[in-house]
Amino acid sequence: MEVKHLNLYLQGSTCRWVSLLCVACLSFFLPESGSGQTVIRGSAPAYAGSTISIRGYHNYITYTTKVLASSPIGKDGTFELKLDEPHAEVLLLAMEYMELNFYAIEGKVYEVKIEEFDLPATHPQLIIVKGPEGDLNKLVPEFDDTLLSLTDDYYPYIVKNIKRNKVDSVFDSLGAISKKNAGSFMQVHVDYKIALVKQITNKKRISQFEKEYIIDRPVREDHITYVQFIRQYFSNYLSTLGSESHVNSLENLINTKKDVLGILDLLKADQRLANDTLRELVLLNGLYELYTAPGYREQMVLDLLDSLAAKSKIAAHVEMARNIRNSLSHLRKGTIAPDFELLDAHGVKRKLSDFEGQYVYLNFWAHTCPPCFKEIEVLIDLAEKYGNKVVFVNISLDKSETKRKQFLSGYDLHHR
Template identity: 25%
Template sequence: MNNGNTFSSAAYSFKHIVLARALHNLRTAVLLACCTLSPAAIPAQPVVIKGFAPEYRGSVIAAYTYKDFITKAPLRLATEKVNDSGKFVITLTGIKETQYLYLNIDNLNGSIYVTPGNTYHIVFPTPDSTRYQNPYISHSIDLIFIIRDTDNVNNLIMDFNEEFYNFWKKNYAYFLRKQGEPRLDSFDLQMQKRYSQISNPYFKTYIKYTFAQYRLSILMGMKTLGNKYLKDQPILYHNNEYMDFFNDYFKGYLEQISAGREGDDLKNYINNNNYQGIVSILKINPLLLDNDSLCELVLLKGLYELYYSGDYKKDNIVTMLHHFAGQTKIDEDRKIATDMLHSFTGITDGDAAPGFSLRDANGNLTALSDFRGKYLYLGFIKSSSEQCLGELNVMAALNKTYGKKMYFVCIAEDQNMEEMKAYLKQNKSFTWKFLFDDSAVVRLKYDVDVIPEFFLIDPAGRFKLAPANEPGHGIELELELLMETKKK
């Protein structure tokens, strides 16, 4: 699995994990202020997140978790707007246990762990331009928690991450010399003693599997780690740290088998939808021999990786997952298999484009169906983006050339309609239709992660290209070919 790495690369990976967790995940500032955190006596009690985001007035803030921790497909739980005072309140229902979430504004994500029945007071900080220079990719930011309860899991995790960061700075050289393992064991014992009076079960698990992850990074024996952290242990499907360790421990596991002496058998079993045959190969591993639940989860993860490996026919993987979802007796595994199948069938060429009905700069409603009968070149843009401006200047030229033969439309992901109107007033050459996407509803439907993003939709309302090339990066050739084909 990871045994082929050199120690230096593992040490670098270890340092990267520590820095990422200690500085970028939940290394937050704590302000001692009045805040009431009620105990989660009843799992069905709502979670309330009250926040202050003064730099994001009018912006959409959303709370996300993952559908599962193998595909890590985002699942939006709630969406609110930051009001004119910079405040917001998010209420989450259906949270049954402590779990990991992240809050999102634009391309910034901040991590938080929530427990049923608790109220959290946070500050979504001003973005640091020295750290978040690229506005077109996602960045992790450090939420500020206004808390006083020292048993709150976010405060505990923050404290532990600080302790581990300091340990790593002091002992990094020992790990480079392959002398760090005893020091890590000693530090583990220190942390157990430090938090011996803490009863929070999620935090206990967080520490346990964070140490497991670090030990995996410095290439401790795989058998030892498996026996310590996976054998005879419950599968924590919804625990971020457990699943991070599981995913790294079994990373590329079926791919390794495929390259080994059982590779021909594995390929034959997958091609013939032989579920039991694959299980028999997996159970050669003593860790999986007597653990059917863990074996199933390893099989799921392996099939997901093989789907993207290019070494197997995707249709065979899909057939196997459909068979798995219909046969498994474990509800969580069935859900993960279903999530995987859904992830394989996201927005692709030939799919029906999601419908929408949005207002233009004049306040008129415009629907996707209004553009039936011609090709539609649809772009998601933002008026504050210099990259978008450059692409739209090229799009203006395309509109002059092809505007009578097809439609050009932009969906603006601005904070409000007035921003879009001002943008159009400043750019007189943008004469095609612009629509305002209030609360980013259509952006989510089209699974747009970066802006600008463009799609080419055919006259019947199906994706011709999803996504399509940008105006300045080759779409004109596609349009020329389409127009020539239409003439014939």
């Protein structure tokens, strides 16, 4: 039996792990760039000749991204990125197939350094060499780590819902300290990270909790932590609502009538959703969840997103509805997979469409990926067993041809 096990290479690409390290020199203050321009400059010697970019999220439901700025990395490993347009604080610093979380405040200047080490000894690091006072790249991880530690310490009380006043007092004190002299992003981040914990301890005081964190608060669909909280708090909201007998018309409104305004009117009965903006945000997330939920037709969900994009008076929601729709339908089951062309191990050009009509298993790997070693071993066994029915295609993300060949030399792979 011939085992169909093809290895393809993405030239100039690599897969790496990155940890974020904020060093002591964060206390240095860099002057503002002026005119609201955000500047990120630094060095990445290991990526010389590649392109580095800053990406922003379209929204915090699909988490799809768009390029805000890009720059070549010079032969000396240096680069400079400039963001002239308004942007959210949460960004991604992307090189090749690696993405790093990065926080940037508009109009500030950041100096960074990216160091690469061979795995498994250590991971590449993004070092903030110089940043503005109150740099979120330091404040957010520090707070999150402290919150996680406290949550672990008080976990028995949290899950048993006992000593609520004591638990709330501890987390409120942490919040007060963390928000002191902090900017608006950090204040909202702290509040809603703590809210994710307190929603468990406040089950018997739910109306008070909802008033504090939902009803009496401004809607912040532009803030990642706020949206994470809303998505978790209203998780499966539409599907649960549709299963209740007194609102069984919801499924009909979605599957038959495609009546987005009727659905919004139905949700308005929930006093927590009296705010038009929040109500639409919950609906957008609910439709995103319902796309794969039993009992709901995919095309109807897509049509409702089109309808919401056409009828919403909230500009951010118009774009969000369009993006969610595109995200859901892009690789929809039954659609034609996007074609691509790469070189195989023998330097021959191969296209995905070459395997039209066959079952194809795509596996992406790199020599810097520890789990990939195990995956390759499993795929070899699968190829031996199902190679007459399935084409197994391994796509390398490695930039270095030498390291790629070294990786492959340790495995008995059969090539077509």
